[in-house]
Amino acid sequence: MAKKMPASPIRIPTVSSDIEWDYCFLESQQMKIPAQQPTEESCPTNGSEGSEDGTKAKEKATDCMSLPWEKLAQSQEKTARLIKEKMNTQANKELIRCVILSQITFGKEHWKCAQALASLAYGYLTLRGLPAQAKKHAESAKSTLLTWKRKTASDKERKGILEALVMLYYTLGMAWLLQNHGRKAYLNLQKAERNMEELKELHKGGVCGLQISEKDLTIALGRASLAIQRLNLALVYFEKAINSIIAAKGARTSDLVPLYTEVAQIEQLRRNHHQAIQYLQQAYSICVSLFTEVSPQTAEASALLAKAYAMSGEAQHIDVAEIYFIKSISAYQTTLGPENCETLMTIGEFYKWLIHNGEKEEAHRLLKASLKSRIISYGNYSEKVAETFYNMGRICFAKGDFRQAIQLLRKCLMIQILLYGSEHSKSRDTKNILTLVQRASNSSSRWKREGRRDSKCKVTEA
Template sequence: MIRTSPICIPTVNSDRDWDFCFHLSQKTKIPAREQTDEFYPTSGSEESEEEIIVAEKAINSMSLPRDKLAQSQKKAAQLIKEKLNVQANKELIRCVILSRIIFGEDHWKCAQAVANLAYGYLTLRGLPSQAKRHAESVKHTLLTWKGNTTSNKEKREILEVLVMLYYTLGVACLLQNRGKEAYINLQKAERNMKELKEFFKEGVSGLQVSEKDLTVALGRASLAIQRLNLALAYFEKAIGNVITAKGDRTSDLIYLYEEIAQIEQLRRNHDQAIQYLQQALSICTCLFSEVSPQTAEANALLAKAYAMSGEAHHRDTVAIYFIKSITAYQATLGPEDYETLTTIDEFCKWLIQNGDKQEAYRLLKSSLKSQVISYGDCSDKVAETFYNMGRICFAKGELKKAVQLLRKCLMIQIILYGTEHSKSKDTKNLLTLLQRTSKSSSKWKKEANAGRKNTICKGTEV
């Protein structure tokens, strides 16, 4: 899985683009009589020349914002396609500003623009808090307008926006670890999607939120609220839809197989989980080659799945897949990469649990320099490596080396956390125990040596 840096969620006060949007909308708010698509009076042929002139001026004044809105929508779509996410998000803000000028704040078209912006904050910027706030702000407008629609085209568009709106709210809540709220919103999106399909028999292709996206989100929300069977059903449905649409060798299936394997592991169906992960690995090998970050990740997941099964006959298989993963990561991402070092760490923990401490120590020692380069001398990861190496030496009876390694670990932990932190205390307690054991061992050796010398001397005297 690709990891990114932590997301910084701006506060309302720091969202300058959005504040500007509100500020501008207040300055440029169009009177209600100018917010309709038809500006001419409806009193038949009784219009005065003055009224016609006023109406023509209104049309001319609105044509420029409408043109600008169309250009802005087109530009936003292009920027999204080019993955210029920040610029695309700013263009979506401009769409909101122009929609407010043209339609007014209470029109569903303006609500649509805000819903698009909320979806943009979620999918382009990874900002669930912003996305949720904007989506909530227009929910009432869309729900109340929906009942007053007369045009089928308008009703379809509003249903499409409602799907996107509830999907945005659901995924935003999911990212904020609010599983129940996420599931409720995603269910509403599912109901609107169903209504859309029933009302428009020709299909619902071309939506911003696809059926696959919604089904996967519902599966993840079900998993978050511990409804494992329901989560499994949603993922099976998503996999079936992808195979039908794109075949059984598409990259979309990789993460679906990996996630459904996780569900099967939680259900303790380890053999089924392994089968799904083998399918994911097969697709990775086919699409990306045997030495690639994608294949490395698939190998690591398969190694952990075999390890979780707890079967003794899988021990060699676990080691094989871990080694394949580490080799691929080192060749493609480098020895100092986070994924490489994390996989080595996981392999070492498994080796220690299974009694192969010598190999674990060798791997930890060889990765120590890379950890220092990646994380720095005083980092939690380096401290943890010293700790694990110290414990291995202790288990092997190499007490002096164990004490040296644990001292290094403790020094880093005190710098990072202070003396009262639980990690520092645990290391200090282990170090104290080791030092006592080491002293007792030295004393015993001295006494044993002295006894041996006395015996030799007495034997010589005799």
């Protein structure tokens, strides 16, 4: 039920090579040559200054003559601007340049160079959604930062190192979490929490302006605790984050919606269904007030609420669950369209619930109405369409409509053979059910024929 961090699937590259890193490193090597030995080509003559080419050449020459720390400051400013403009790929490349310029300015073993690497790792995680690359650069920075932390005496330097360590361990924790390693995620996030506490002591109780806030870290620890099934601990972290957000932004902020849904998930795992429903009602109420009743956000909240009522298993919740399923599907169809995957997924959830409650006619009607949308969205010969034919065929079989069931199951089998082959488990399963339906159909036809023959004999005898 809880949403995953990134909205789109994460591609996890190998860490053996980093093309962007290599490209930017080569570029930085080329940058150093004219900075030390400016040539006539890089510094234009007075005669060319009036032309456009001359102006560009002059600007390039000025840039080439900049000192490395000046270039670093410019690159840091540019990174902040690109992040603000949501130009994530360009911002990530600029973070690579910051690392290289930090190496030139301070040396590879300096804590500020490790700080730049930690920022790059965080960039790979948050800007690009690449946890493998994030871990690679975070690990590169770790030993340097820990060495400097032990030997530094300056409070200002210690503050910078602690901030970098918080970012580094947070990045490692979230990267492991994205790769479904809950234990490693939790251990690294605990280290981030300890460094955050040290930072607060240094600041005499409070910290602000950090790239990783206490709220971010608390939510991350809640998610990691949930991943390792420490439900009570996860609940403590999430409640702490919720109270922090309410104190800062009030009780009607959209920031609370994902937290309420995650807390509801924990309560469902603890079988506290009434408590889960209360949290999801709060999330739904916020969505309605901020985004209106017909919006993708409210549609998602409605679907979660419908499933929560359905999971409770209580008779008085059956009608309420159906109302919220219908609200969700209607809102998704209006805002995202009938072919959208969220719409179709919610229809699938509603269908299963209807079958569970014995409402086969309504389930069949729902699947039949969504068939065209599934074909448009997934294609004629797709797994989803085969699944729809299969489910409709099963319903028809249960209702005793053997002729329709055979037609639907044959269509399903044809698609499955095309997709998986005739020996795949799904194809074999459909073949077995089709055989059962055909036998039932033949038996039914035979009984009908014998029944008609018996009735004719009785009439003749009479």
